[in-house]
Amino acid sequence: MAGTEWKPTACILCECNCGLEVELGGEDGRHLVKFRGDKRHPASQGYACEKPHRLDHYQHGRDRLTSPLRRRKDGTFEAIDWETAISEVAARLANVRDSWGGDTIFYYGGGGQGNHLPGAYATATRRALGSRWRSSALAQEKTGEFWVGDRMMGVATTRADFEHCDVALFIGKNPWHSHSFPRARVTLKEISQDPARTLIVIDPRRTETAELADIHLQVRPGSDAWLLTALLGVLVQEDLVNQAFVAEHTNGADDVLAVLRSVAVAECSARAGLDEGLVRKAARAIGKAPALSSFEDLGVQMNHHSTLVSYLHRLVVFLTGSIGKPGTHYIPTTMIPFATGASKQVSPVAGAPIISGLVPCNLIAEEILSDHPKRYRAMLVEAANPAHSLADSKRMREALTALDTVVVIDVAMSETARLAHYVLPASTQFEKAEATFFNFDFPKNTFHLRPRLLEPMPGPLPEAEIHSRLCEALGAVTEADLAPLREAAELGPEAYGQAVAEAVMGDQRLGAQAPVLLYRTMKLPETLREGAVMLGLALRLAMKEGPSLARAGFAGDNPLAVAKSLFEAIIASPSGVVFAVDEWSDVLRRIATPDRKIQLALPDLLEAWRALLSEAADVRDSAFPFVLSAGERRSFTANTIIRDPTWRKKDADGALRINPEDAKRLGVGSGEQVRLTTKRGSALVRVELSDSMQRGHVSLPNGLGLSYPTEGGEKATGVAPNELTASEDRDPFVGTPWHKHVAARVEAVG
Numbered sequence: 001m002a003g004t005e006w007k008p009t010a011c012i013l014c015e016c017n018c019g020l021e022v023e024l025g026g027e028d029g030r031h032l033v034k035f036r037g038d039k040r041h042p043a044s045q046g047y048a049c050e051k052p053h054r055l056d057h058y059q060h061g062r063d064r065l066t067s068p069l070r071r072r073k074d075g076t077f078e079a080i081d082w083e084t085a086i087s088e089v090a091a092r093l094a095n096v097r098d099s100w101g102g103d104t105i106f107y108y109g110g111g112g113q114g115n116h117l118p119g120a121y122a123t124a125t126r127r128a129l130g131s132r133w134r135s136s137a138l139a140q141e142k143t144g145e146f147w148v149g150d151r152m153m154g155v156a157t158t159r160a161d162f163e164h165c166d167v168a169l170f171i172g173k174n175p176w177h178s179h180s181f182p183r184a185r186v187t188l189k190e191i192s193q194d195p196a197r198t199l200i201v202i203d204p205r206r207t208e209t210a211e212l213a214d215i216h217l218q219v220r221p222g223s224d225a226w227l228l229t230a231l232l233g234v235l236v237q238e239d240l241v242n243q244a245f246v247a248e249h250t251n252g253a254d255d256v257l258a259v260l261r262s263v264a265v266a267e268c269s270a271r272a273g274l275d276e277g278l279v280r281k282a283a284r285a286i287g288k289a290p291a292l293s294s295f296e297d298l299g300v301q302m303n304h305h306s307t308l309v310s311y312l313h314r315l316v317v318f319l320t321g322s323i324g325k326p327g328t329h330y331i332p333t334t335m336i337p338f339a340t341g342a343s344k345q346v347s348p349v350a351g352a353p354i355i356s357g358l359v360p361c362n363l364i365a366e367e368i369l370s371d372h373p374k375r376y377r378a379m380l381v382e383a384a385n386p387a388h389s390l391a392d393s394k395r396m397r398e399a400l401t402a403l404d405t406v407v408v409i410d411v412a413m414s415e416t417a418r419l420a421h422y423v424l425p426a427s428t429q430f431e432k433a434e435a436t437f438f439n440f441d442f443p444k445n446t447f448h449l450r451p452r453l454l455e456p457m458p459g460p461l462p463e464a465e466i467h468s469r470l471c472e473a474l475g476a477v478t479e480a481d482l483a484p485l486r487e488a489a490e491l492g493p494e495a496y497g498q499a500v501a502e503a504v505m506g507d508q509r510l511g512a513q514a515p516v517l518l519y520r521t522m523k524l525p526e527t528l529r530e531g532a533v534m535l536g537l538a539l540r541l542a543m544k545e546g547p548s549l550a551r552a553g554f555a556g557d558n559p560l561a562v563a564k565s566l567f568e569a570i571i572a573s574p575s576g577v578v579f580a581v582d583e584w585s586d587v588l589r590r591i592a593t594p595d596r597k598i599q600l601a602l603p604d605l606l607e608a609w610r611a612l613l614s615e616a617a618d619v620r621d622s623a624f625p626f627v628l629s630a631g632e633r634r635s636f637t638a639n640t641i642i643r644d645p646t647w648r649k650k651d652a653d654g655a656l657r658i659n660p661e662d663a664k665r666l667g668v669g670s671g672e673q674v675r676l677t678t679k680r681g682s683a684l685v686r687v688e689l690s691d692s693m694q695r696g697h698v699s700l701p702n703g704l705g706l707s708y709p710t711e712g713g714e715k716a717t718g719v720a721p722n723e724l725t726a727s728e729d730r731d732p733f734v735g736t737p738w739h740k741h742v743a744a745r746v747e748a749v750g
């Protein structure tokens with residue numbers, strides 16, 4: 001349209017962070033009024049779903065924080081100025097450090113779906129305090145997958161090339177709504193419409209993705225381990241294993257094949273509630289596929305046997321040789337090493353495994369509510385809402401209340417912020433430069449540093465500024481450290497890079513403060529200031545991934561020079577830049593186990609598998625005859641990023657989906673209220689009758705139940721799912737929750 005000024009940014013509502021172009025308007029020119037997909041974004045290429053059109057509800061949320069807040073004794077908050085806030089927060093955290101040790105200061109969050117720079121700056125604050133333990137949402141979804149991946153491949157994550165696959169397999173994943181790979185709906189439709197390609201969906205619900213599928217395995221909730229065993233059994237018993245691949249690239253196949261030769265496919269299918277013929281059909285499609293891509297997500301990762309299922313899923317991938325060629329799985333080059341396996345340490349109180357550096361979310365309350373001398377005493381929460389998003393909200397509230405000091409950095413008055421001693425207001429993701437590290441594409445991978453769209457509003461500050469001020473108040477960075485770098489910056493980028501490198505390499509204290517040094521002294525356009533930390537990350541990448549960067553045009557023998565050219569490209573590309581180009585032949589070379597082979601036999605998981613196969617059929621507690629999936633992704637859900645309930649065009653209060661026969665038996669009609677009860681809590685909720693649900697299975701959306709200011713005062717809309725979940729219901733290996741499988745009762749009311 002003539003006269004429209006489109007500004008590049010990104011959607012912040014899911015990990016894809018599609019490139020967007022936005023038109024600003026409204027009375028003050030600060031409203032995000034029009035959106036379109038940004039064709040120049042290398043990954044999303046103009047794609048966007050329906051959600052970003054509502055982003056102004058995030059930018060202009062009525063509960064946005066405008067000033068630092070301090071909690072009074074009576075629980076209410078008073079506004080304080082930044083100087084007071086920073087000096088008091090620094091003093092309180094320093095006091096916790098000096099009294100009980102810096103390792104009792106726990107850090108949670110660091111980024112949501114679209115903002116990962118806070119986490120990068122927070123490393124400086126954490127180091128200044130000697131804080132050691134941390135966690136984030138990843139430790140309630142992906143750590144089982146990381147743990148298994150790391151042990152099998154020496155690499156925690158793989159992704160898959162759905163765009164070019166012959167067979168696409170989704171296990172407990174509804175990408176039509178949840179996306180997780182670029183342009184998901186375009187790719188799903190292409191696969192669905194091509195008679196030569198096969199889409200297989202494993203989901204108890206007939207989801208939007210399942211509607212497009214060639215084969216929908218409508219599994220009985222929580223029985224995926226049985227189904228995957230049946231699929232694997234067919235692969236082995238019908239001679240569909242890729243023997244050449246297994247011989248060349250794997251180890252331990254004998255132990256696995258021994259189990260699979262004798263499994264009873266018919267019985268395992270029946271345990272999964274499925275017709276054996278359909279399971280065989282799916283297994284044959286998988287086994288015969290020239291190129292298989294697959295993706296497991298929350299439907300299995302937050303469910304019974306989740307880590308075992310992650311293992312069985314990988315067995316499907318490796319026994320069919322579905323890695324390392326186009327249309328299959330790959331190991332991407334990522335901007336940061338965001339996923340790793342288990343560390344040698346365990347958490348200080350519960351002795352829980354630390355995977356990817358993270359304490360299992362379901363154990364955080366236990367780590368606090370204890371008299372152990374090393375229990376956590378303080379918590380710094382940033383860009384996350386654990387009082388709402390972690391299992392067992394009641395217990396999380398109790399834990400947060402038991403801490404000496406809770407500091408929350410957020411844009412809005414979240415459920416967690418309400419429990420803090422200090423709330424520090426952050427600028428929104430459109431008022432500062434932001435970036436995401438969740439791009440996993442291949443062979444080309446993208447990075448997008450978005451310049452800010454809007455002048456910051458007075459009051460809130462970007463996290464980079466908040467952490468810099470905290471580190472300065474803690475005495476970790478002084479003016480004397482900064483002055484020489486400022487001088488070097490005047491001499492030009494060459495001299496500056498050299499001076500920073502010398503400062504941080506020669507001195508551990510300054511090395512820990514690199515994000516602050518860069519942010520405070522680098523010369524950058526105002527709209528990109530928070531991007532300063534990317535120079536450090538670019539250098540790390542240049543030292544580690546030289547060939548991939550070189551193929552993307554960032555070549556050279558000197559990592560500092562490579563980092564500089566990559567950084568300059570990032571700064572100069574407001575719609576994103578391709579930073580790494582890989583080759584399919586790189587993938588298997590990235591296997592990092594000691595013998596460079598994929599380890600198929602993991603003894604503890606094989607044992608758990610054998611135990612499963614000898615288990616009697618499970619009996620359901622008659623007091624809780626339903627299985628509740630607590631936290632489904634729908635067309636207008638986005639975790640708790642948008643708090644204003646009116647952003648939802650449909651399903652405003654997040655109905656409980658239930659099979660019409662079940663509803664009839666209970667005597668409830670469409671739109672009526674029911675009481676939903678679990679062992680942990682009870683809630684009233686409106687029902688939506690949906691024949692996409694199987695009998696005995698009900699589902700609630702995620703991100704509902706947020707309190708929001710209305711004319712008549714604060715009001716919560718919908719049910720907060722974790723009022724109904726329990727922290728002890730978790731995976732025995734890595735502690736991930738069973739949110740998709742909560743025993744529940746549904747009763748008519750009124």
Ligand SMILES: Nc1nc2c(c(=O)[nH]1)N[C@H]1C(S)=C(S)[C@@H](COP(=O)(O)OP(=O)(O)OC[C@H]3O[C@@H](n4cnc5c(=O)[nH]c(N)nc54)[C@H](O)[C@@H]3O)O[C@H]1N2
Pocket residue numbers: 013014015141171172173174175177178179180202203204205207219220221222223224297298299300303629631632633634635636637638639702703740
């Ligand atoms: N619209 C939207 N998109 C999002 C998000 C959002 O909030 N809203 N959040 C983002 C985030 S943080 C994540 S982690 C991803 C998650 O993305 P998904 O994992 O796709 O999301 P869910 O809807 O939670 O769960 C997926 C499916 O699991 C199924 N399921 C339930 N029980 C079982 C079972 O026993 N077996 C199997 N096989 N499946 C089962 C459900 O029916 C559901 O269709 O989505 C991302 N994208």
Ligand SMILES: Nc1nc2c(c(=O)[nH]1)N[C@H]1C(S)=C(S)[C@@H](COP(=O)(O)OP(=O)(O)OC[C@H]3O[C@@H](n4cnc5c(=O)[nH]c(N)nc54)[C@H](O)[C@@H]3O)O[C@H]1N2
Pocket residue numbers: 112113115118136137138140141298382383384385386388389390391409410411412414426427428429463630631632638639640641702721722725739
């Ligand atoms: N029962 C159940 N629970 C679940 C799930 C489920 O399926 N079922 N899903 C889980 C999953 S997969 C995930 S990923 C988690 C997500 O849960 P969390 O990791 O807690 O993340 P969000 O709910 O997205 O909360 C993000 C917070 O960041 C704030 N924010 C937004 N922009 C900024 C910014 O620029 N700076 C700062 N400092 N803050 C900002 C928002 O106001 C919000 O308070 O929820 C989990 N919880």
Ligand code: SF4
Pocket residue numbers: 011012013014015016017018047048049050051052179
């Ligand atoms: S797919 Fe995700 S990032 Fe892209 S427009 Fe939709 S919600 Fe936003």
Ligand SMILES: [Mo]
Pocket residue numbers: 137141
């Ligand atoms: Mo997530």
